[in-house]
Amino acid sequence: MFYFFPELRTLQKNLTMVTEFLLLGFQGRQHLRNILFLLFLVIYVATICGNLLIITLVSTSKTLHTPMYFFISQLAIGDIVLSSNIAPNMLHILLSNGGNISLISCMTQFYFFDCNGVFECLLLAVMSYDRYVAICNPLRYTSIMTKRFCVKSILICCLLGNFVSFIVTITLSRLNFCGSNIIDHLFCDFVPLLELACSDTFILHMEMYVMGIPIVIIPITIIVVSYTYIVLTVLRISSSTGRQKAFCTCSSHLIVVSIYYWTMFSVYILPSRGQTSDIYKILSLLYTVFTPLINPIIYSLRNEDIKKAVQRTFHKHIM
Numbered sequence: 001m002f003y004f005f006p007e008l009r010t011l012q013k014n015l016t017m018v019t020e021f022l023l024l025g026f027q028g029r030q031h032l033r034n035i036l037f038l039l040f041l042v043i044y045v046a047t048i049c050g051n052l053l054i055i056t057l058v059s060t061s062k063t064l065h066t067p068m069y070f071f072i073s074q075l076a077i078g079d080i081v082l083s084s085n086i087a088p089n090m091l092h093i094l095l096s097n098g099g100n101i102s103l104i105s106c107m108t109q110f111y112f113f114d115c116n117g118v119f120e121c122l123l124l125a126v127m128s129y130d131r132y133v134a135i136c137n138p139l140r141y142t143s144i145m146t147k148r149f150c151v152k153s154i155l156i157c158c159l160l161g162n163f164v165s166f167i168v169t170i171t172l173s174r175l176n177f178c179g180s181n182i183i184d185h186l187f188c189d190f191v192p193l194l195e196l197a198c199s200d201t202f203i204l205h206m207e208m209y210v211m212g213i214p215i216v217i218i219p220i221t222i223i224v225v226s227y228t229y230i231v232l233t234v235l236r237i238s239s240s241t242g243r244q245k246a247f248c249t250c251s252s253h254l255i256v257v258s259i260y261y262w263t264m265f266s267v268y269i270l271p272s273r274g275q276t277s278d279i280y281k282i283l284s285l286l287y288t289v290f291t292p293l294i295n296p297i298i299y300s301l302r303n304e305d306i307k308k309a310v311q312r313t314f315h316k317h318i319m
Helices: 006-014 030-060 067-096 103-136 138-144 147-173 190-196 202-236 240-269 277-301 304-318
Strands: 020-023 099-102
Touching (some): 020 103, 030 304, 067 103, 067 147, 103 138, 103 147, 103 190, 103 202, 147 190, 147 202, 202 240, 240 277
C-alpha cells in the first residue's frame, strides 16, 4: 500500500516513535566544558560529603537527637538523592558534548526528580510547623513533636511524593514522542518533555493542576501561617536577647525555604516568554546542583549545636 501512496510512507517515517533522547546540556568549546565539568564535579563531591556529615552527626551525636535535627537529616538524604539523580549524567553530558538517554531511563530520572521535589516541599512545611511549636508552644513541644509524630510525618511525605510522581510519570510515559528527540536541557524535566510530545497532553496538565497545585499551595500556606505566628510571638518577647535567640532558631530554615521556593517559582511558575534555554538551564542548576550544596552549609555555619558536634567528633577521632 505504501508503494502506491508514498505520502503515507513519509507520514509513517515522521511519526516514528522516539525511544531515545539526546540531552544537549551546555554546548560550547571543549575547554569551557572541561572547566564546567571540574566545577560541577567539585560541587557534587562537596554536596555528598556535606550532607553525609549532617546525617552522620545527627545519627551519632546524642545532643542532636531532636525533631529539628531529625528533619534536617531527612532533608540531607533528599539532597543526596536529588544531586545523585542529576549530577552524574550531567557530568557525562559535559564530557561528551551531549549524551543519549533511553526513554525508560529518562522517565526514571524524572520520577526521582519529581518525587524528591514533592518530598522537600512537604518536608519544609513540616519543619516550619516544628519551629512554630518550639517558639509558640514551647511547653507542649515534647508532647506534640514526639518520635512517632516525626516518623509518621516523614513517611507521609515519602508516600505522597512517590504517589504524585508515580501518577505523573506513568501519564507522561504514555505520551507519544515523535519527530525530534533532542532535549535542550540538562536532564529529563517536565517542560522539555512536554515540548517533544506529539499527542494530547490535556490529561497530564489536569493531573498537574489537581495534584501539583495542592502539593505546592498547602505547604506554602503552612509555612506562611507558621512564620506569621512565630513573628508575632517573637515580637512580644521583651528582651532583645530573647528575640534574637528565637529568630536564630528558625533563620536557617527560613533561608533554605526562601532559596528553594524562589528557584522553583522562577523556573516553573513565572512566565518563560523571552527566557532563553541557557537561562532556563542556569535556573534549573540552582535547585538541582547548588541548593543541595548550600543546605548543609547554611545549617552548619548558622547552628551552634552542629558546630559543637563537629568539634567533638573531630576531637574524638584526632585525639
